[in-house]
Amino acid sequence: MRVFTTAAGLRCYLSKLRAGQHQAKEQDGTHSSCYPLDGSVGLVPTMGALHDGHLSLIRRARQENAWVVVSIFVNPLQFGPNEDFKTYPRQPIQDQQLCEQAGVDVVFAPTVEALYGHSNPLGKPDGEPNGLKQAGLAQTGLAQTGLAQTGLAQIGLTQVMPPAPMTSELCGQTRPGHFTGVATVVTKLFNIVQPDRAYFGQKDAQQVAILQKLVADLNLPIELRVCPIVREHDGLALSSRNQYLSPEQRAQATILNRGLRQAEQAFRAGGRLRQVLIEAVQAELETVPTVQPEYIELVHPETMLPLQQVEEAGLLAIAARIGSTRLIDNLVLRNRQPIVAIDGPAGAGKSTVVRQVAQVLGLLYLDTGAMYRAVTWLVLQSDLRVGDEAAIAELVSQCQIDISGNPAMTRVAINGQDITAAIRSPEITAQVSAVSALPTVRRELVKRQQDYGRRGGIVMDGRDIGTCVFPDAELKIFLTASVQERARRRQQDLKNQGQSEIALAELERAIYERDLKDSTRRIAPLRQAEDAIEIQSDHLTIDQVVAKIVALYHERVSRPGEAVSPILG
């Protein structure tokens, strides 16, 4: 693992990595063959004092990228003058050890001067950010105590200002300037590292929403990955600031999560109104008077605008003080039919299982294969070459695809034209793999699939449904079988089709290689989500697998007294 403290060092190192030097990594024994070998870079921005929450982001980045960069920087721009910039826990040695153990490739731990000092060419980098010095703020002590609020406008630094409606609610009310500080430092980190993907925690839900907007509005070529909140056994969300709590306060702090769970129960019982949900939290919080709520709010999870009731989804967010420590927590309430994601390696029986599960549960089977076929049909209709990805990108980004029907018969339309039968033609079958392999097509169709997911009530199979397409699916299944069993099934299938027999060993080798390719490819790699339930189907029939999934659905997802009805059909 390398540690850099300047953008110059880091940039130089990353440019060499990108120039194809991952071979060197394999030779020095640090590369595990299950990482993608595509040169992709994942960035995990942190302020250090790393805990399991940070490590969950690092693990995810480790799975999805050839190279993982963790930045550790306590950013003065996002702290107000009376906030804890000075006392924020700093434990660089321990952080580096944790990063090393987690398989991080590069730690970027700049000083304030290294990150902000050279942004103003008039100043001299002699210990204070130059802009600060020029603005005469160094003497006021703001450089040490945080700059949001009073200092920001004056320091001679180009800043990234998120839209006011997103920053005026929740934490923005008591932390003016905070999100401008966050957006500015994250933009700097994005520009320095130029990652393919960046990892953030749902713990900071407002930050995540603002950064999603920033990436979209500024067309940054970066995929944001949002990871679930990691909690202690008693429900307290992990936070570097938990270190400030005395044992007694630490015990009291669990009330935040308990409040959210009360609201969740009210939601499950049909409560959708702002007042009902907020009061459920409030009533619980009042049982511990030492915990002083700063806000309890219900907002739209993407726009951060206050909601009067949950229509599609609502973010219930809390900030509270315990002594001088400020803690935050949140919960997303989704008013949608559940989503079932079934991932797993090729040959584990997913495509048969998924249709049956959809039928039994009355969910829509979202046939992604049909979506790729529809796009292929459009490409061929438009006389485009499959190699002309740019032209295809233009076409696909503007088309409208409609999937409807039932699991036995999916109807497909593109730009209003029903092409259910046409997409099964031999020409489409011959071209669909090549079209699906285009990154732009995949990206666009994942977006469309997610749009279907907004309404829920779907079941979907693939390689990365539970990890990338629907990371918040209510039920995630990882359906697998041993290489030997899958080879045996394949041999049986070939026999049933009257084809000549292939030796088991040969089939096993082919399956093993396919698994490796699937799990290391850049687009839609095969991954088991951390919260997926694994079903090993070696000794199960298809009917038994279906029965297991249906039982899991009833046990964990469908709510008592709530009818599960198909969304389309």
Ligand code: AMP
């Ligand atoms: P911080 O060091 O507090 O700036 O956090 C760095 C990243 O880790 C942010 O994206 C946080 O949302 C994320 N993070 C912090 N705590 C947790 C947690 N308990 N669970 C998941 N992610 C977290």
